[in-house]
Amino acid sequence: MSNLSIRDLAPARLPSAGQRPTLPLIWLALLLALLALLPLAFVISVALDSGWETIKTLVFRPRVGELLLNTTLLVVFTLPLCVVTGVMLAWLTERTSLRGRRVWSLLCTAPLAIPAFVQSYAWVSAVPSLHGTGAGIFISTLAYYPFIYLPVAAVLRRLDCGLEDVAASLGTPPLAIFFRVVLPQLRLAIWGGALLVALHLLAEYGLYAMIRFDTFTTAIFDQFQSTFNGPAANMLAGVLALCCLALLLLETSTRGKARYARVGSGSARQQQCWQLAWPGQFGGQLLLLTLLALALGVPLITLGRWIWLGGTASWANADLWLSLQQTLILAGGGALLTTVCAIPMAWLSVRYPGRLYRLLESCNYITSSLPGIVVALALVTITIRVARPLYQTEITLLLAYVLMFMPRALINLRAGIAQAPVELENAARSLGKTPLQALWHTTMRLAAPGAAAGAALVFLAITNELTATLLLSPNGTRTLATGFWALTSEIDYVAAAPFALMMVLLSLPLTWLLYSQSKRTAGL
The missing domain is CATH 1.10.3720.10 (MetI-like)
Known part of the structure; x- marks a missing residue:
């Protein structure tokens, strides 16, 4: 039997030497990448074709300022509410002794099955006077908090609790352990979920149109219907695209380079659960029941009523x-x-x-x-x-x-x-x-x-x-x-x-x- 080296035993991770990727696959990948850049190229070309005077007239006007204010308020208030709600529910269902927490964890994910504009339809049906900024923030939080809950809950399930033990041995109070030890390790999950929520807030149309809350997306759609691919709709689409790219750059620049895993695998340990006394059990159950009644109960009951x-x-x-x-x-x-x-x-x-x-x-x-809507406008213009x-x-x-x-x-x-x-x-x-x-x-x-x-x-x-x-x-x-x-x-x-x-x-x-x-x- 011939001698084997460590290199012979190591699994190959790349194709054999001398093998290069086939040209058809490269050309297909390049074509798809170029097609993917069409919407961004559309935004840039519209700005170049319009000229500075047209841009100044269509962008720097009170209507755009109103839309920008509405969008800013929506993001600034909805994101913290989604983060607080998602982290709190993830902690209750993953790191406490709450009864029925496995069932609650599935129910906390269930609002994703209800499209945001259906959520808005249900609430407008139940409360016809619901409209404006407050309504947008409220319904958006109910519709999008699972984007924070899911990644945070997944991280909490596999979080190394050794750091928490060390902090506790040094006399750190439990609440301080959460904010100083646990919360920093959830940073990537929170940042990624918050980016998804923010992009959905900028892109959503049906939810806000139904409650008569003007955003860039609703204004672009109204402009398109009234002027059919007019310059005003294209300029608003450009501003909206810039807002989305700014969010991407903000998330990338604030993500940080900290390590979130320890060196060495260690031994598997079961996650510690906070033991909730009777008041804590009652408060946790009441909180989950109230939130899910708003996010799931109202839409399902409203749908059942209309179908009946x-x-x-x-x-x-x-x-x-x-x-x-x-x-x-x-x-x-x-x-x-x-x-x-x-x-x-x-x-x-x-x-x-x-x-x-x-x-x-x-x-x-x-x-x-x-x-x-930006992708659609780009394809409308190009075709x-x-x-x-x-x-x-x-x-x-x-x-x-x-x-x-x-x-x-x-x-x-x-x-x-x-x-x-x-x-x-x-x-x-x-x-x-x-x-x-x-x-x-x-x-x-x-x-x-x-x-x-x-x-x-x-x-x-x-x-x-x-x-x-x-x-x-x-x-x-x-x-x-x-x-x-x-x-x-x-x-x-x-x-x-x-x-x-x-x-x-x-x-x-x-x-x-x-x-x-x-x-x-x-x-x-």
Whole structure:
């Protein structure tokens, strides 16, 4: 038996020497990166074409100042409320002896299954006088706090409690331990969740239109409907895109470079739970019950009431089943197309982790941070000027979905491909398979679970997408979201209820998927 060196035993992480990425995959990745930059290029080109005088006239005016103030107030007040709510609920369900905390943890994630504009519809139905800044902050907190809760709860499950023991041995009070030891370790989770919440606040349309609260997105949509791709809508879209990019830069610059893991694996330990006495148990249960009654109870009871009033007649609506069919077709086609388009970029970033491929990959993340209405306006302008036959066609709509939701498929595909041994791919090539055949028949079979998870996330994102679908969908196309919006615009809440319920039912698998992934991340 021949001698083996440590190098021989070490698993290969990259393709064999001399093997380079195939040109078709490189060209596909480059094409997708360039397409991903279209919305950003649109914003820049509009500014250059308009000239400084037009920009000054359309941007520096009282209306834009009012929208900027509304948006700033919304972000400034909603973000702290979401952070406090998410961290507090995560602590109660993960690090205390609260009874039924496993059930409570699932219920705390459940509001993600209710689209934000359905949440607003339910509250406006229950309290018709609800409108303005306060209403926007209140409903936004109920709709988006799970984006903070999920990552914070996942970190708390696997947090090293050795530091807490050291602090306690030095006489630090329990409350001080939380703020000095635990909270700093939650920084990345809070920052990432807060960025998601802030981007959703800037991009959301239906929630704020229903409560008559003006934001950049509602103003852009109104301008587009009144002037059809006029310069005012384009300028507002540019300001909104700048706000989103500013948030990305702020999050990146304030993330810090601190370590959040200790050196050495140590031994596995069960997380310590704060023992709650009877007053604490009662207060925790009451807090969770109150919050979930507002975030889940009101929407579900309101939907049940409207469906009861509509009876079987509301389900006999032919538009409902046509909308469901078209939603499934668009969501299924969009999920499949987006997942297939993500394969070249995911494979290159894993197998050849160089700067060029990382740069191409980052283009997709930048575009996904832009609101759907900016992406839609960019495609409207480009198709009218350059490719008019594609204007308001399924091709343009599917392209918008690919640009907006590519990262959801890319992240899951990247994880699946990374877990597929590159040795099998090299062996397939050595047996006469072409690089594309080896990728498809070997690596993608092993990465199928990650691809399926990414496709499911894209599918459900398309199901609840509203603004881009409203602007880009061909005549006669109606999804559940656009059908719901058309009926609520006519104040026909009874007929709109089945559309909302269908969206909630289709969103439930996403909620369960996110909850299960956070559990697996913690090794539970």
